[in-house]
Amino acid sequence: MNARLVMAAGLAAALAVPYLVRSDFWLGFLITVLLFAVMGMAWNILGGYAGQFSFGHAAFFGTGAYAAAVLHIGFGLNPWLGLAVAALAGGLVALVIGYLSFRYGLRGSYFALITLAFAEVLRILANWAEFTGGGVGLYVPLKVGIANLQFSGKTGYYYVALGFAVLSLAVGWALEHSRLGAQLMAIRENEDAAQALGVDTFACKLKAIALSGALTGIGGGFYTHYYLYIDPGIAYGPGVSVEILLVPIIGGLGTVFGPLLGSAVLHGAGELARRLMGDAPGLNLIFYGVLLIVMVRFMPEGLMGLVWRLRHRWRRVADA
Amino acid sequence: MTRKDSSLSRRHVLAGAAAGAAVGSLGLPAILGAQPAAIKVGILHPVTGPLSYSGTQARAGAQMAIEEINAAGGIKSMGGARLEALLADAQSRPDVGAAEVEKLNEAGAAAIVGPFASGIALATTQAAARHGIPHIVDVGVVDQVVTRGLANTFRFGPGLKTIVDTAIGNLIKINEGAGKPARTVMIVHEESAFGSGMATTLNAELPKHGFEIVETIKHANPTRDFSNIVLRVQARKPDLLIPSNYYDEYVLFARALQQQRVAPKAIYSILGGGASSYKFLKEFPQAASYVMDCNHWFDPRKAQALALKEKTEKRNLFFTYEVFLNYSCVYLLADALERAGNARRDAITAALAASTLDRHVMPYGPTRFVNGQNTGAQPVTTQILDRDIKVIFPLAFASGNVVYPIPERLG
Numbered sequence: 033m034n035a036r037l038v039m040a041a042g043l044a045a046a047l048a049v050p051y052l053v054r055s056d057f058w059l060g061f062l063i064t065v066l067l068f069a070v071m072g073m074a075w076n077i078l079g080g081y082a083g084q085f086s087f088g089h090a091a092f093f094g095t096g097a098y099a100a101a102v103l104h105i106g107f108g109l110n111p112w113l114g115l116a117v118a119a120l121a122g123g124l125v126a127l128v129i130g131y132l133s134f135r136y137g138l139r140g141s142y143f144a145l146i147t148l149a150f151a152e153v154l155r156i157l158a159n160w161a162e163f164t165g166g167g168v169g170l171y172v173p174l175k176v177g178i179a180n181l182q183f184s185g186k187t188g189y190y191y192v193a194l195g196f197a198v199l200s201l202a203v204g205w206a207l208e209h210s211r212l213g214a215q216l217m218a219i220r221e222n223e224d225a226a227q228a229l230g231v232d233t234f235a236c237k238l239k240a241i242a243l244s245g246a247l248t249g250i251g252g253g254f255y256t257h258y259y260l261y262i263d264p265g266i267a268y269g270p271g272v273s274v275e276i277l278l279v280p281i282i283g284g285l286g287t288v289f290g291p292l293l294g295s296a297v298l299h300g301a302g303e304l305a306r307r308l309m310g311d312a313p314g315l316n317l318i319f320y321g322v323l324l325i326v327m328v329r330f331m332p333e334g335l336m337g338l339v340w341r342l343r344h345r346w347r348r349v350a351d352a
Numbered sequence: 353m354t355r356k357d358s359s360l361s362r363r364h365v366l367a368g369a370a371a372g373a374a375v376g377s378l379g380l381p382a383i384l385g386a387q388p389a390a391i392k393v394g395i396l397h398p399v400t401g402p403l404s405y406s407g408t409q410a411r412a413g414a415q416m417a418i419e420e421i422n423a424a425g426g427i428k429s430m431g432g433a434r435l436e437a438l439l440a441d442a443q444s445r446p447d448v449g450a451a452e453v454e455k456l457n458e459a460g461a462a463a464i465v466g467p468f469a470s471g472i473a474l475a476t477t478q479a480a481a482r483h484g485i486p487h488i489v490d491v492g493v494v495d496q497v498v499t500r501g502l503a504n505t506f507r508f509g510p511g512l513k514t515i516v517d518t519a520i521g522n523l524i525k526i527n528e529g530a531g532k533p534a535r536t537v538m539i540v541h542e543e544s545a546f547g548s549g550m551a552t553t554l555n556a557e558l559p560k561h562g563f564e565i566v567e568t569i570k571h572a573n574p575t576r577d578f579s580n581i582v583l584r585v586q587a588r589k590p591d592l593l594i595p596s597n598y599y600d601e602y603v604l605f606a607r608a609l610q611q612q613r614v615a616p617k618a619i620y621s622i623l624g625g626g627a628s629s630y631k632f633l634k635e636f637p638q639a640a641s642y643v644m645d646c647n648h649w650f651d652p653r654k655a656q657a658l659a660l661k662e663k664t665e666k667r668n669l670f671f672t673y674e675v676f677l678n679y680s681c682v683y684l685l686a687d688a689l690e691r692a693g694n695a696r697r698d699a700i701t702a703a704l705a706a707s708t709l710d711r712h713v714m715p716y717g718p719t720r721f722v723n724g725q726n727t728g729a730q731p732v733t734t735q736i737l738d739r740d741i742k743v744i745f746p747l748a749f750a751s752g753n754v755v756y757p758i759p760e761r762l763g
């Protein structure tokens with residue numbers, strides 16, 4: 033009951049943010065946090081719950097981004113519908129990659145490498161193909177209007193991102209409490225043992241990667257309509273993959289709120305570094321890197337692990 | 353955004369505070385009270401990430417102009433108001449560039465100068481438009497930067513179409529002037545928006561003028577080994593070679609050509625990453641010899657341009673187009689501020705739209721903005737001759753005579 037109250041209060045606070053935060057910069061910051069929380073949760077489904085570490089989520093992000101852009105620019109598809117198509121496209125690409133990888137029993141670092149390779153192949157294809165605009169990329173026409181998923185201020189984008197973040201949390205929560213979630217966790221702990229117990233590991237992993245790809249695809253579609261520009265480097269570059277996987281690793285693998293917390297801390301630390309390090313170019317990135325190393329070294333279970341440890345300690349103190 | 357740029361040290365501040373106290377005690381507070389507020393100018397470039405060299409050069413150019421303007425008494429029509437640079441780093445990413453615009457807005461930037469790359473410019477101009485911040489685009493050649501109807505966007509340099517049209521026009525003149533020795537062309541370009549866009553345009557335009565494109569080769573960024581590409585060039589034996597890539601790849605490709613003694617009738621680049629570069633010339637003079645390039649370039653006949661070149665080199669920087677374009681952009685803004693007489697964003701935007709500035713270091717006519725594009729802007733064609741970069745076209749700005757077809761460049 034308490035947890036539900038806290039969640040309801042959190043949601044109410046999140047809904048009130050645009051009325052309390054008047055700064056467009058900070059609203060923009062929160063939109064980025066929410067966007068990466070969604071994609072972090074997507075990665076978490078596959079990497080956190082199922083234990084299949086992907087280094088190539090850019091493949092799903094980029095596909096969603098390009099699906100939204102190509103269909104809107106080339107065929108006039110409504111951007112809101114484009115987000116649904118982005119999810120489908122991301123899920124479909126994930127299914128193909130998952131089928132090829134899992135069918136041939138790729139696990140661990142081999143699976144990580146094959147996902148990285150798929151993202152790179154897609155980047156090269158996007159560079160080569162004409163319908164993606166090649167290396168030039170695609171520019172979404174600027175036509176402000178709710179129907180076009182273009183808002184004059186940040187508030188509209190914030191609420192859309194918040195909606196997707198709530199959706200991703202709901203997906204995470206439902207997965208954690210579902211049969212599929214239990215099967216994925218069994219696969220994560222010991223795939224051979226799970227198979228011996230009758231879990232269809234191939235089907236379960238396929239479901240996980242498809243769900244993960246679909247959620248990441250939504251993130252890509254939103255990115256396209258938020259920044260109105262996409263090119264192969266942004267869409268399929270390794271930077272996106274790394275940023276997506278860092279979010280749940282920092283926040284806490286296999287947890288519902290880990291990606292949200294991870295995204296907030298990851299981007300907050302980046303911003304803090306920029307503000308502290310003055311204008312010495314690149315020094316903020318070094319600080320940011322050191323901070324990440326320290327966090328991963330001393331908090332291997334992520335921030336959610338730290339939260340649990342602190343809560344446990346507080347309860348013991350309260351009981352004593 | 354990072355921090356306010358100011359030449360004031362702690363010692364200066366303390367000295368100023370002491371002097372202020374002394375003046376106050378003498379009963380002359382009105383002198384200090386009359387000092388107008390500084391005008392905050394966002395200097396936004398990619399100073400980290402893959403574009404950091406260009407971003408750093410661009411920032412240096414803008415800062416030199418601000419120093420000069422402040423040293424000359426600031427904005428006179430505003431009581432000598434100083435320009436204060438708000439330095440911002442787009443980290444070579446459009447999304448970070450857009451976030452930096454939000455910070456500049458909240459820091460009170462009256463205008464923004466930057467952000468070098470087209471992809472970043474699309475995001476930053478749009479973000480600036482939401483707040484009505486006038487945004488002077490320094491480079492950002494992709495035509496969409498000024499075709500979206502953003503009233504706040506002013507591109508000082510020429511757009512891609514103008515550059516390509518001028519480059520092809522100059523190439524035809526050079527070829528016809530020598531009796532049309534070149535007919536076949538090979539294009540080697542990098543994979544991103546810049547190189548790919550250029551290759552597409554050249555493939556569409558050159559055949560209309562009697563050139564045959566024998567092959568177009570795209571390469572990844574970064575590429576460190578050009579030997580296979582050079583072998584293909586050797587096999588194709590094109591009369592003209594058109595490279596379109598960023599600095600490192602341009603230099604490595606030119607060196608590989610020289611090492612393998614590939615001798616086309618000309619190496620003619622458009623916005624070549626290394627062709628119009630004193631760095632390339634200094635480090636690899638043989639590989640750079642006779643290379644032609646249609647690019648942004650300063651007016652070698654203007655004393656102000658030569659003084660800026662000297663000042664840049666004294667700071668151990670190469671005098672690249674990022675430096676003099678951003679230097680000119682800040683002067684463009686200062687001129688608009690002088691005429692506006694205040695630092696309101698709408699007033700600056702109106703003053704920029706009506707700009708007729710001719711006191712810049714570029715080989716342009718007076719600025720005249722039509723839909724945000726400076727129609728007075730034009731590129732020039734340069735050639736590396738006698739270990740210097742000479743302007744060969746248009747003839748009105750020329751500082752050297754074209755050498756074509758080029759002699760063999762010995763390794």
